[in-house]
Amino acid sequence: MLFGDIKPVLGTVRINKNWCKGCGFCVQFCPTNVLDISHEYNAKGYHPPYVKVPDNCRNCSFCELICPEFAIIVTRLPEK
Numbered sequence: 387m388l389f390g391d392i393k394p395v396l397g398t399v400r401i402n403k404n405w406c407k408g409c410g411f412c413v414q415f416c417p418t419n420v421l422d423i424s425h426e427y428n429a430k431g432y433h434p435p436y437v438k439v440p441d442n443c444r445n446c447s448f449c450e451l452i453c454p455e456f457a458i459i460v461t462r463l464p465e466k
């Protein structure tokens with residue numbers, strides 16, 4: 387198999403907005419710029435992130451690992 391035949395791994399991101407403290411780590415460190423900070427306020431008065439470009443997620447789970455509030459869960463999507 388050549389590298390060009392390998393399909394990209396895709397993921398989907400779920401955010402528990404009310405656990406977020408608005409640090410922005412997940413937005414800043416996502417390697418494919420999936421997330422952005424929203425304009426809305428959560429129950430604590432912070433701006434949680436939202437999934438801006440869902441098709442860019444590669445299921446690396448870095449946002450999930452780096453979130454200090456455990457507010458993100460990433461799930462691998464089935465291959466297309």
Ligand code: SF4
Nearest residue numbers: 416443444446447449
């Ligand atoms: S799993 Fe990886 S690619 Fe997907 S949003 Fe999180 S950091 Fe970005």
Ligand code: SF4
Nearest residue numbers: 406407409410412453
């Ligand atoms: S890393 Fe967690 S706490 Fe920080 S902005 Fe992202 S979801 Fe919120």
